Amino acid sequence: MQIGNNNAVIRIGIVGYKRGQSFQKSPDVLGFKLVAVCDQDADRLKNVQAMEGVATYTEYDKFLEHDMDAVILANYFHQHAPFAIKALRAGKHVLSETTACKTIQEGVELIRTVEQTGKVYLLAENYAYIRYNQEMKRLYQNGTIGEVRYAIGEYNHTFSKDQALGVAPGPDHWRNHIASTHYSTHAIAPLMYITDTMPVKVNALSIADPDQEHHSVRRGDPGSVILMRMNNGAVFQIFGKNLSGGGTYYRLHGTRGMMENVRKSPQQLVHVSHAPWELQPGESEDMVYTPEYPFHAEIAKNAGHGGGDFWTMYYFGEAIRSGEQPYLNVYRGVAMSIVGILAWKSALEDGAPYDVPDLSKEEVRKLHERDDWSPWPEDRRPGQPFPSIRGEIKPTDEMVAYANRYWAEKGIKVNFNSLP
Template sequence: MAVTQKTDGNRIRVGVVGVGRGMSFANGAPFVGMELVALCDTWEAKLHEAGKKLDVTTYTDYEQFLSHDMDAVVLANYFHQHAPFAVKALETGLNVMTETMACGTPAEGVALARAVDKSGKIFLFAENYPYFAYNQEMRRLYQNNEVGELQYAEGEYNHPFDSQGYNRLSPGLNHWRNWIPSTYYCSHALAPIMFITDTHPVNVNALSIPRSESDTEKLSVQRGDPGGIILCRMDNGSVVRIMGLKMRGHGVWYRIHGTRGLMENLRSGTPGSLRVQHEPWDLREGDEGEKIYVPDFSHHAEEARQAGHGGGDFFTNYHFAEAIRKNETPYFDVYRGLEMAMVGIQAWRSCLGNGTPFEIPDFRRESVRKAYENDNWSPWPEHEGPGQPPPSINGFNPPSEDAIAYAREVWDEMGYEGE
């Protein structure tokens, strides 16, 4: 099946897969000159509601959706299922923007890299956290040598939930959030550091933090561990520490140590504050030893302030549209997306080996692709079989009967009719 590109000047017709998270992309499309023309999801009630609200064609079948007259697709389906959907869209001749993560297995990553190369189409990995105002400001400062070269950094994305909240977020015993290992959702913590410093991860080792019997929140059906710590060796020799994912104490935080200074967003005080600090011997004329301020967006500030995820949801749409119009590879291309996915996957291998280091493969190179093209290692339930890893360092952690009963109560209230 092939679709002829119909982009008329600046007009880009786009379809969105997923009417949960995908609604942010759908609602934001007009702000960057894209026209929403189709939606696709298997949850029919929510799909029809969204289609009626936005007055667009709806599909429950992905193949039929791909035949719609459009130029691009946004994939906001389940976390680990993007790559096969992306490959089909690229083979159809469509530009693709995909939510995190870029691939669910190494083999899927190889297939995606090959499909992007073969298609010649735009692929953008929709990682939104780099586009917070303070992260964009840190990139500007880093590019201007404000703190020198990266030596060490920390990235933290920690988002705890109570049992009710987690069950609402993950309807179904086999929902991906109920099986995700503690290292897989790493891109919100890692991507801003890669963006600020233009570095790439080349090696990881990691440790997972298991659930405690004293934890009072016992009525979700999640099987994975609540936390993980990843150490990444970057291509310039620096070290990046990644922390997440569901420990007590919500936090989104980034800290950059360079050869002539430090910068970080503040954990407390005025939201969005940035701190830049220099030692006395590194001060240049006009420098301050410490400066704390709240940066704004350098462009499209009004649109960004109206968007979700600190403006990031606007900028992912914006950069996708710009890449299509200019036919230019976006910053968060397929390879940066795959690097982050492989950090999560290889870090989980490390956790199960009590911290053994693993390489981050460079899927730009066909020789490396060959080594991983049959690597289907996966914790996801649909891939269950001999040799597949558990979602926790303590094994498969089947949920209790009480937890299942409570989860079903929550799902019934939501109108969810699945397993």
């Protein structure tokens, strides 16, 4: 299938079926057809094999030889870039789960590969498309609050001890080694999407737990606060991700008003506020309402992540058929991903500021093409950081024993969704 063909069905393959299966639920209106799945879990593949016309693979290179148009990457968080690069070079369009890259070096190679191949790349940052964020984008584009000056993005996902072990099976699971600033795109992307701004400078503080080793096998800190200077001069504050009191929240202060989603609102309410002297004809000082999706409302309401899983697939298909890269393209995807990387550098220096390089420019990319600085354990060597401001954290023997009992009782397999 050639990019820009508006009629053909888009044949897709999924890597990492546990998370990836949500994307196959996209309705026929999107024109996708699942033809191949790649996973290392034999039991999961047995279920896939019962599906008519879907091939299964455990080897990624063999999977890429399958006759298909696009690949959906839902493998481990920090493994997306190498898989995306291989898929693009194999002639496939790519929809990649977050994050886009684990190092700036990977980001440089990913951008170059998209430019060289001409294939579509979309970062599947579904929180940008939650109903209230789409509404706030519409309001912002209409000038409802003027130009943004300050914004807050929060994505905080709290877990009990057992829940944390359940989503991170095994001591080597990526969730047990992630730095606190790295999982930040769910908080960053909606603000960038709403305001169409880009980060140019970043600094951060990490929030450590001095008793973590006694109640967790996690090696990274539970939370962080990131400040970003945007290219219009605004300041965005980003908070997350595993502290007590979970939820998502976005607030934007403009030159003539404020808007936010209402916390803990199952109706996905939007709140818009103006001072009396800021009002224009037809506006109210204070308004709270339930917005609607711009279209495909009934379908989107049934999709995961507030409809975001539907919209990422919708815009992926639209990009492939139109021949135009999507809004959440490789440049924005890499930019918001390297914010987390640079923020970790800042946190280790107690908030030192770092410039965010503009990797859309090749002359800038050349300056960063060897930057493999990384807190991930597979990259550990002298000069590389740990994922906590406390240094190397070693869980207690009691906590390790508790974790092993939990995993054994649940029959959880280690590394069930990770590919070599």
